[in-house]
Amino acid sequence: MIKKIFFLIFIIFCFNIFSNTDYSTSDSNSDVSVSEQSTSDYDSTNISSDYKTSDSSDSIGVVILILIFLIPLFDSKPNVKPNVDYNVFVILDNNTTTNVENISKKLKENGIESLYEKKYIIQLTLYLTKYNMNNLHKIKEIIEKIANQTKSFNVEFYRLRKTDRKLLVLDAKNNENTQQLADEITVNLTKYHAKNINVPNWIKYIPEREKLFKLYGSSDVFTNFEPYIPLLSQVNLSQIQSFISKYNFNPFKSKAIGIGIAQVDDLGQAKNIIYSVKFKK
Structure with a gap:
């Protein structure tokens, strides 16, 4: 039962992270469109886009790290007694x-x-x-x-x-x-x-x-x-x-x-x- 709860929390956590990532990407695209109006605005938006891409990579890294720690909790093998x-x-x-x-x-x-x-x-x-x-x-x-x-x-x-x-x-x-x-x-x-x-x-x-x-x-x-x-x-x-x-x-x-x-x-x-x-x- 505890394992199931942990798994559910993990799924919700991943969903929120990737949702935020998609939102950030969408914002980035919007910013890029606006930046075409001027060279200075483009440079500013490009820096912002790079920052958000880095932030997305960090989020994926966190998910992978958490998954590594949670894998043992979902090991389907039965406990082997001596x-x-x-x-x-x-x-x-x-x-x-x-x-x-x-x-x-x-x-x-x-x-x-x-x-x-x-x-x-x-x-x-x-x-x-x-x-x-x-x-x-x-x-x-x-x-x-x-x-x-x-x-x-x-x-x-x-x-x-x-x-x-x-x-x-x-x-x-x-x-x-x-x-x-x-x-x-x-x-x-x-x-x-x-x-x-x-x-x-x-x-x-x-x-x-x-x-x-x-x-x-x-x-x-x-x-x-x-x-x-x-x-x-x-x-x-x-x-x-x-x-x-x-x-x-x-x-x-x-x-x-x-x-x-x-x-x-x-x-x-x-x-x-x-x-x-x-x-x-």
């Missing part, structure tokens, strides 16, 4: 929360602050990659559609593990339901992931993973998919290995009840859920 990392993950029932909380307490007793202790959300990743923020509404639509066609299913957690990426994770058994859900989400969302993103250095040395990353924006898809919940990131490996060997872990089962979306940091962690939807019963 690329961000969105994690689409399984939402689990309270039994998972209770067990993660208990592990976090034991870690704290050993002087280690868990992600849960730092108020990060519990995530079992299905598909994590980089998107343009403009595509968030499309991601939501797809997630809602898939969730409405999915029934709740069991997830069995069976061990604590230290990964090669310096994570402490709570591993889940990869059953048919989890794998199928991850594959479906990957296939449906991959067309919206940001293209031409940089391949992480650690992936460049693994041809199979590099190929997947270039195609899907993630190397942890399809046969490389591993269901787990991160408990710590960038851990002290020797300290964590000691904790794992001493901790009496009891396998447990939980129920997957929905899908969530979170914008994550460089380590793949988030403190807030952007959007969530429950599975149909």
Whole structure:
């Protein structure tokens, strides 16, 4: 609305300037006609005409200068938002929360602050990659559609593990339901992931993973998919290995009840859920 007002003012301004220019030109012609009666009058009118022509040129110059400054206001291109990392993950029932909380307490007793202790959300990743923020509404639509066609299913957690990426994770058994859900989400969302993103250095040395990353924006898809919940990131490996060997872990089962979306940091962690939807019963 503001842009339209500015544009209207600009049109009126230009009209007035060019109207005045035409009027001045008309006066100049009249003066020239009269000046034919005497040589001295002609010289005087000629000077006046030159002055008015210069004045007209200055007016056109002002219009051009104003137009240069106003062009950005009428740029028709939409605002392009930056690329961000969105994690689409399984939402689990309270039994998972209770067990993660208990592990976090034991870690704290050993002087280690868990992600849960730092108020990060519990995530079992299905598909994590980089998107343009403009595509968030499309991601939501797809997630809602898939969730409405999915029934709740069991997830069995069976061990604590230290990964090669310096994570402490709570591993889940990869059953048919989890794998199928991850594959479906990957296939449906991959067309919206940001293209031409940089391949992480650690992936460049693994041809199979590099190929997947270039195609899907993630190397942890399809046969490389591993269901787990991160408990710590960038851990002290020797300290964590000691904790794992001493901790009496009891396998447990939980129920997957929905899908969530979170914008994550460089380590793949988030403190807030952007959007969530429950599975149909």
